[in-house]
Amino acid sequence: xxxxxxxxxxxxxxxxxxxxxxxxxxxxxxxxxxxxxxxxxxxxxxxxxxxxxxxxxxxxxxxxxxxxxxxxxxxxxxxxxxxxxxxxxxxxxxxxxxxxxxxxxxxxxxxxxx
Amino acid sequence: xxxxxxxxxxxxxxxxxxxxxxxxxxxxxxxxxxxxxxxxxxxxxxxxxxxxxxxxxxxxxxxxxxxxxxxxxxxxxxxxxxxxxxxxxxxxxxxxxxxxxxxxxxxxxxxxx
Numbered sequence: 001x002x003x004x005x006x007x008x009x010x011x012x013x014x015x016x017x018x019x020x021x022x023x024x025x026x027x028x029x030x031x032x033x034x035x036x037x038x039x040x041x042x043x044x045x046x047x048x049x050x051x052x053x054x055x056x057x058x059x060x061x062x063x064x065x066x067x068x069x070x071x072x073x074x075x076x077x078x079x080x081x082x083x084x085x086x087x088x089x090x091x092x093x094x095x096x097x098x099x100x101x102x103x104x105x106x107x108x109x110x111x112x113x114x
Numbered sequence: 115x116x117x118x119x120x121x122x123x124x125x126x127x128x129x130x131x132x133x134x135x136x137x138x139x140x141x142x143x144x145x146x147x148x149x150x151x152x153x154x155x156x157x158x159x160x161x162x163x164x165x166x167x168x169x170x171x172x173x174x175x176x177x178x179x180x181x182x183x184x185x186x187x188x189x190x191x192x193x194x195x196x197x198x199x200x201x202x203x204x205x206x207x208x209x210x211x212x213x214x215x216x217x218x219x220x221x222x223x224x225x226x227x
Contacts, residue, residue, distance in 0.1 A: 004156075032213070043118070043205065044157070044218040051213070090156050100145065100212050101170065104156030 002026055002095050006105035014113050015083055021076040021108045023091030030096040033074040035065055038088045038107075047089070050074065061085070086112045116140070118219035120206050126225045127196045135191045135222045139208030146189050147216060148181055149205040157205055163189060164211075196226045 007022040025031065032051050036044040048059025055067040065076045074091060088109050092102040119138045127133050139146050144165050149157035150173075159173040165186035174181070178196075183189040193200055203223050207216040 036218075041220075043220040044207075046215055046217075049215065092156075096213070100209070100216070101147065101159040101162055101173070102149075102157070102207075102216060103159070104149075106154075106156050 002031070002093050002103040004091050004093050004103055004105035006091055006108050008108050009106065010109045010111065012111045012113060013081055016080045018079050019077065019081050019085075019110065021089050021091075021110065023074045023076065023105060025072050025074065025091075025093045032094045032096070033065075033067060034092040034094070034102065035059065035063070035074075035076050036090045036092060036104075038090065040087075044090065047076070081110070081112050083112050083114060085110060118206055118208050118217055120204075120219040120222050122222060123220060124223050124225075126227065128227055129197060130195055132192065132194045133196055133224065135193075135204050135224070137189045137191070137206030137208075137219060139187065139189070139206070140217060142210070143208035143217075144186070144211050145209040145214070145216075146183060147207040147209075148189070148191050149207065150175075151203040151205055151221070153202070160191070160204075193224075196224075198226050200224060201226045 003026045005024045013019045034049045035047040048057045050057045050067045058064045088107045091105040121136045146163040148160040151157040161181045162170040163183045178194045180192045203221040205221045206219045209216045
């Protein structure tokens with residue numbers, strides 16, 4: 001079965017600093033990878049996704065992620081964060097062999113400080 | 115257009131009561147998913163529908179959990195004889211079909227006392 005590990009439960013960072021949220025997944029030959037963001041008392045919103053093709057994926061709000069097959073990683077980055085980026089971020093994987101269900105990591109809370 | 119909606123947004127139940135949680139997917143979305151999100155954790159898959167067919171229910175934690183989507187649109191997740199460990203946020207998601215992005219509703223927060 002697939003599994004996703006988000007290595008940091010919380011990441012504090014100052015406004016306008018760069019940030020990287022780490023995600024590793026268990027190996028599979030046919031995976032799709034996703035990052036979702038969850039603001040307090042709201043549902044999950046898709047930030048970006050990797051299905052195939054270019055390993056560098058750009059998403060909304062200035063976020064990007066790089067798919068690294070050899071390291072089974074899909075880290076999320078932003079060069080300069082804003083206070084409004086404070087939220088919880090979830091990495092998820094789906095495996096075509098097991099239908100389309102998403103397997104999520106435990107989440108990383110990004111706290112942006114002024 | 116409208117997104118995925120869920121009702122109620124909050125539900126408090128006494129232990130042993132039955133509850134029903136509703137999900138209205140985006141119009142035209144054939145795939146519908148239910149996830150359970152316990153406090154401080156990531157969402158966990160419960161069950162999946164393609165139109166009215168329940169294709170995967172491997173994530174349902176016990177036979178007290180039951181989901182249906184009789185006309186291939188609205189879905190209901192029912193929990194019988196609720197227990198305290200059922201307290202969680204229940205998320206519904208829909209998509210155009212296999213391999214398409216899942217769009218999530220705001221969730222129903224269930225608290226079992």
